[in-house]
Amino acid sequence: MSERRSEPAERGEAGVNPDKMPRTERGRRTLQKLLDAAAAEFGERGFHDASISAITRRAGTALGSFYTYFDSKEEIFQALVRYMSEQLRDHVTPLVQAAPDEIGAERVGLESFLGFVREHKEIYRIIDEAEFVDYASYRRHYETTVERIRQRLEAGAARGDIRADAGEVHAWAIAGMNVFLGMRYGLWDESADIADVADVANDLLANGLKKRD
Template identity: 65%
Template sequence: MSDASRTQSASTRPGGDTTAVPAPKTERGRRTLRGLLDAAAQEFGARGFHATGITDITRRAGVALGSFYTYFASKEEVFRALVTDMSAQVKSHVTPHVLAAPDALAREHAALESYLDFVTRHQLIYRIIDEAEFVAPDAYSEHYKTTVARIAARLQAGAEQGEMRPDVGEVEAWAIAGMNVFLGLRYGVWGNGEDMADIAAQANKLVTDGLRAR
């Protein structure tokens, strides 16, 4: 099966919904796909979904229009793939910092600080994810559900290790996710060069005081 047919068949679920686009087998294919997703992020982030055309994306990516259709069937499909891709980028950026943290409370501090760092470097994520609520609501909800699932898993591990309250669960995970999202908006997007480590430390006091095992 070619890169093109593999990508299209693997990225489409019944009903037309899309998941992450698997990496092509060739280095050239991987570069092209990465370029299209990066270009889509810039165009959708700057113009919005409805004002962006496929040709805007291919022009920015420096590829032929036909190359776009090798990987995506429509503008809607590349948008969905972009939401999934940006969610994966956040995970990839945050995970090493979380794994390096010495305990459960430190993991939440590391997760927030590294998330704020990511948002500062990729501010367009907020416009793209917010617009996904209306353009691709399934991808929008999946982004937050998978994010919260990761937080919930961390909290459960902390409880099992005796470092957090034994009753922590989904509510606390959603609360932490909401805090992180709005701190990212305030200091990552609307910020004025604040010290992200200090912001994360202040916010983490809420987590520490609320979740620490007594």
């Protein structure tokens, strides 16, 4: 059985220790290069085979720059999970907020998620490995994702867009559907039209599996 780490210390933007957050634009660019390089390194090689030196080579930065922001490989991995979760949130949120109603919001949310996965396939390997490398980050990723869905459902119910009892269980069900559709049509198969996939899933969400007349 793998050891599951305790809850990490509170982190700032992109999961970086607040004491190590860059104060300049140049520093912020360097930090982003390191995180993007870490995403590529962990995504291709996995946590255990990845190395700090390989991350800095990919980033085109000096090894010393790494330690300006992170103390270890574990720490940048932890920050990367938060960073990728925030990237996904920032990609999806403006689109769902512009939707005309809650059913439409869930449709565009899924479609934009599928598009994100196709552009960032490494997210699945990184999040899956987080279960064993840093369980607190793994759990936080899914809990914060579901909480955003739950809040959307609650707002949609208050507007009268959807059933009044929509809540946490419904939010977890939607998240589970999205995760597996992302795996099938974002990660494994790029031939499908993601708009069509989102239409089918959204019809299921809106109308269920009841036989139609």
